[in-house]
Amino acid sequence: MTSKKTGYLLGAVAGAGVMVAAVAGAGIVLPAARADQGQVIKASTAPIFAPPPGAPMSFADIFEKVSPAVVSINVTSRVDPSLLRRIPGLEGLPFDIVPRGGGDDEDEGGTPPQGGRTEKGQPKLPTQQSSGSGFFVSPDGYIVTNNHVVENAETIKVVLKDERELDAKVVGRDEATDLAVIKVTGGPYPFVNFENSARPRVGDWVIAVGNPFGLGGSATAGIVSAYGRNIGETFVDYIQIDAPINRGNSGGPTFDIYGRVIGVNTAIFSPTGGSVGIGFAIPADVAEKVTSQLVHGGAIQRGYIGATIQDFTTEMAQAQGLGDQKGAIVSDLTPGGPSQRAGLLPGDVVVAINGAQVKSSSELTREVAQRHPGDILHLDVIRDGRHRTIDVRSGVRPSEKELAANDNGAAPGGAGGGQATPSPAAPAVLGMRLAPLDEALRRQLGLGAGVHGAVVTSVEASSDAGDKGLRRGDVVVRAGDRQVATAADVAAVVAQARKAGRQSVLLGVYRGGRTAFLALKIK
Known part of the structure; x- marks a missing residue:
């Protein structure tokens, strides 16, 4: 990951900002105060400080109401030793991971002992312990969390607010939305509900509850910062919140000030691996739809x-x-x-x-x-x-x-990615020298019969093509609105674009089994 990264860590969401003294059900609404300052209200016994409109006096009542439904999830799984060697910095990891030392399966260094084998004769992988969060959505023990918390679990332990520890099993997972449902036996358990109808506004209060850094039962407050955030995941428009969330909050809920779940904490944006006030949550409408299907045993079809x-x-x-x-x-x-x-x-x-x-x-x-x-x-x-x-x-x-x-795998025409032999005589177009894709070049580049175009044999470093990463061995398959096979084909499209007064030309470039489009500037 780069210095700025979106790591699977946690997320959060928002709440409807109303001036209340208590939440969770019927709040105590205080008299209106001035927008620029608090107001002291005379009472028969002692003065009560009323905050500006929209600011709750305390989140204590909501936390007391919803926290029994929030759980800590401790997972034991096995992991490639090479991954364990990258753990000390913990940057970008989805939840707290602690390699186990010693025991029957590994030595103090966290690697398999000599001769340690599985039943099939493969070396045993060392175990790791990780922690995340979740919350009950029904009295009979169904718990919502993130897929990345439990996807490789060998054992799952759920810790309740009263410190009871229960075994859990995976009911269903959806990798595409990073949601999962696990279940414990027994009950009834306290549970919370998703809120789909009254979406908080940007700026409304929210509270995130979870298990940051394995501390359990922790609450943080903030506001909804934005909606519709695209952080590279395909099926979710995330809610951005500024309530601090950290490793271990993954899968925990974000509540509005009425104790309703508006999101599932999933990711943070951070240059350090810790919270900088930019967190992301899966919206309640997406989470409820997916988890309901998982609870009822339905396959997620898209x-x-x-x-x-x-x-x-x-x-x-x-x-x-x-x-x-x-x-x-x-x-x-x-x-x-x-x-x-x-x-x-x-x-x-x-x-x-x-x-x-x-x-x-x-x-x-x-x-x-x-x-x-x-x-x-x-x-x-x-x-x-x-x-x-x-x-x-x-x-x-x-x-x-x-x-x-x-x-x-090999897309139509093979993987490609070889190096084309330079052709100094080839004309330069858009800062590139292009050659027809003949059989010799096709074999040299490992391209199948399904790929047609002009091969890049060299790129001027100072050109827009060089700036945008084109390199020798790429195949230009389209220019403008047509397929191309030679440098002359590309030059004709460039001339047409210049005549039309355009500043750039759209190219389709094949590399590594895939085609991507980009616009190159015309000099």
């Missing part, structure tokens, strides 16, 4: 169109003469997938789905995922500068592991 997409940026739009058009541009298609069967093409710009505007690749992915497999999706696309509608029948989205395996 729509799927079999297309690789990326943001269609303002720079790309200007390169195509489309002004400030937003959307998602199709870079690749899954062979035989729903989009390819429907006639979608690389380079198409999706601007709406079923009439709903699409401004980014994340928005399109979320809209598709919300549809049921078999649904017809009406995609409004721009192709060759013209609008058209393409109807795609949704498939079933593969698991995240299956998708990752497909991404890492």
Whole structure:
């Protein structure tokens, strides 16, 4: 990770800011105070200080009400020893991890003892202990937490507020939203409810309760900082809060001032690995829908169109003469997938789905995922500068592991990534020298018959292509709105763009089994 990173650590959410002296049910509403200062109200016994409007006097009542439903989750799992060696700094880790020393399975250094083997003859991995948070959502023992807290668990122990320790088992997990449900036996247990109807405003109070650094039963307060944060996860528009959350808060709840769950703490943004007041929570509406399906044993199915997409940026739009058009541009298609069967093409710009505007690749992915497999999706696309509608029948989205395996494998035409032999005689276009992809280069670069384009043989370091990371061995497969095979093809598109008064040209570049689009400036 870079110095600024989003680590799976925790998250939080917000509450409806109302001037109350107590929460959880019927709060004691105080007389209105001046907006610029507190007010002393005369009472028969002693003065009571009333804070400015919107500021609660204390969060004690809400904490007393909801804290019995919040639990600490202690997990034992096995881990690659190379990962343990990176643990001392703990930066970017999702929750507190403590390597175990000694015992039957490893030595003091946290590595397997000599000769230690599993039943199948493989070396035993050392164990690690980690801690997160969760909360009861029913009296019969169902607990919501983060997937990353329990996904590799061998044993799970749940610690209640009264210090009882219970064994738990995983009921279901959803890697795509980082949510999981675990269960303990017995009950009834105190539980809390998700709040979907009265969403707090930005600036409203929230309180996060959880198990930071294994301390258990801790509360922090803050406000909702923003909604709709995209932190690189596909299916969630996160709530940003400033209530301090740290390692160990993962999976804990964020409450509004009425004790209703408005989010599940999931991640923080931090240059240090600790809280800097920027936390993210999965909104209650997403969490409730997913966890309800997991509780009832349902498989989480999402729509799927079999297309690789990326943001269609303002720079790309200007390169195509489309002004400030937003959307998602199709870079690749899954062979035989729903989009390819429907006639979608690389380079198409999706601007709406079923009439709903699409401004980014994340928005399109979320809209598709919300549809049921078999649904017809009406995609409004721009192709060759013209609008058209393409109807795609949704498939079933593969698991995240299956998708990752497909991404890492050889896409159409192989993995690529070799080094093209320099061709000094090749003409320079946009700071690159390009050569036709003949059979010799195809073999040299390890490219299959499905890849067509012009191979980059060299790049001027001072050019926009150099600044944007193009390198020898990349294959330019599209320029503007057409497929290209030679430097002359690319030069013709550049000349056309210059004649139209455009400042850049949109290129589709193939590397490592995938195609990505970027706009290069015309000198």
